Amino acid sequence: MGSVENDIKVQLKLNKQNSFRLDIECHLPIQGVTAIFGPSGSGKTTFLRCMAGLERPEVGNINVAGECWQSSELFLPAYQRAIGYVFQEASLFEHLSAQGNLQFALNRAADPISDLFFDEIIDLLGLKKLLNRYPNELSGGERQRVAIARALLIQPQILLMDEPLASLDQSRREEIIPYLSKLRKTLSIPILYVTHSIDEIVQFADYILVLEEGRQMAEGPVSDVLSRSDLSAFSGYNTGCLWEGKVVERSEDWHLAKIECFSDVFLWVKDTGVEVGETLRVRILARDVSLTLSEDNSTSILNKLPAKVADVTDDQDVGMVLVQLDCESGSLTARITKRSANELGISVGANVFAQVKSVALVC
Known part of the structure; x- marks a missing residue:
């Protein structure tokens, strides 16, 4: 400091x-x-x-x-x-x-x-x-x-x-x-x-x-x-991460707000009545992040972020692993089973999509 x-x-x-x-x-x-x-x-x-x-x-x-x-x-x-x-x-x-x-x-x-x-x-x-x-x-x-x-x-x-x-x-x-x-x-x-x-x-x-x-x-x-x-x-x-972003759009029809957390990294969250231009904090829990190898458009999950695997570490639960992800300027963690990590071939440097449920975001 x-x-x-x-x-x-x-x-x-x-x-x-x-x-x-x-x-x-x-x-x-x-x-x-x-x-x-x-x-x-x-x-x-x-x-x-x-x-x-x-x-x-x-x-x-x-x-x-x-x-x-x-x-x-x-x-x-x-x-x-x-x-x-x-x-x-x-x-x-x-x-x-x-x-x-x-x-x-x-x-x-x-x-x-x-x-x-x-x-x-x-x-x-x-x-x-x-x-x-x-x-x-x-x-x-x-x-x-x-x-x-x-x-x-x-x-x-x-x-x-x-x-x-x-x-x-x-x-x-x-x-x-x-x-x-x-x-x-x-x-x-x-x-x-x-x-x-x-x-x-x-x-x-x-x-x-x-x-x-x-x-x-x-x-x-x-x-x-x-x-x-x-x-x-x-x-x-x-385990989770904390992001901060500015509201750039509100969808009154769907009661959702779109925030920009980093350059070209957007998240849809529940609209709590904040105005466009206001800043929100969101906590993304690792247990609410899933991974896919390609972008899945046949899912109810709105937030799908391209990411690169930065690290894979063991979790306290012997059947789980923590996958550290780089999303442009932000970091994200996914908590998935070892079996899923093995079947998807999750390893350092792999390109994936992180899926985050809007309801899991704490504003």
Whole structure:
């Protein structure tokens, strides 16, 4: 990555009395959403608490865009770190209205907040009609939106989010996800987002740090890490890739949208009401990709992409293989049986067609 001034540089070593150990050294981008991903007990929340200054590791070096927050000689306490923190529970002041909770953040802000910035945050999170309500009058998703706004109004240098959707049911999660996507596209500050949900990563993360039992297993752009078959979290049944493309056509008759992911590489996906010119993300799972040696026009599958076999590796399932494919500028993975690979003569360098079901694409 770039120079230290353009990174969040972190080195942490922590030993807890319960024998849990954290050992991480990473360089995270200073923009976009970085997902801190891993199963329960992997150290995600501990990592975030160290970033916030709520825990002090034995060895700790944290440098944010050239500013030292922690070293062997220095430890900035939490109140001196320019962070906004959103917990699993909204933790609003119950005796204050939504407006009152936001005013509390305004009073803590290092610099005065303009009315324009306040209105921008209110509009971004859709809070205008909620300002006079008290926490007990808000849904779980609405409470979290107020909590996010409160964290942003202190004008943090980094926004830390610790599984903000974990306490919500599915309908409330779906309610708040569009607002999180807006944050990703609108905010210029980095967001460190703790989650154990691959779906959340696919929808709005740009970069990912993978943890397991306190150890760093991988870091990198989401599209690169999600396609790695050597990571248990993304291998086998969950193997796939993440593409991004621009909507170039909508078919109202068939309720489909056509997106261009790379030059002359198009996919038909379900039309969710997006406008031509908008950008979509699609996750293509390897289990939803089949291979043919020639283009098959007698199939119900709409997406048929010419590709070249780049690699063939064993899957966790002894009867399956993973076929890595090059599709112009993009990479794709197909998960097929060993028998099919043998009968089709699948080998490195072979030209094939990858068939992808539209219903398998996650937008």
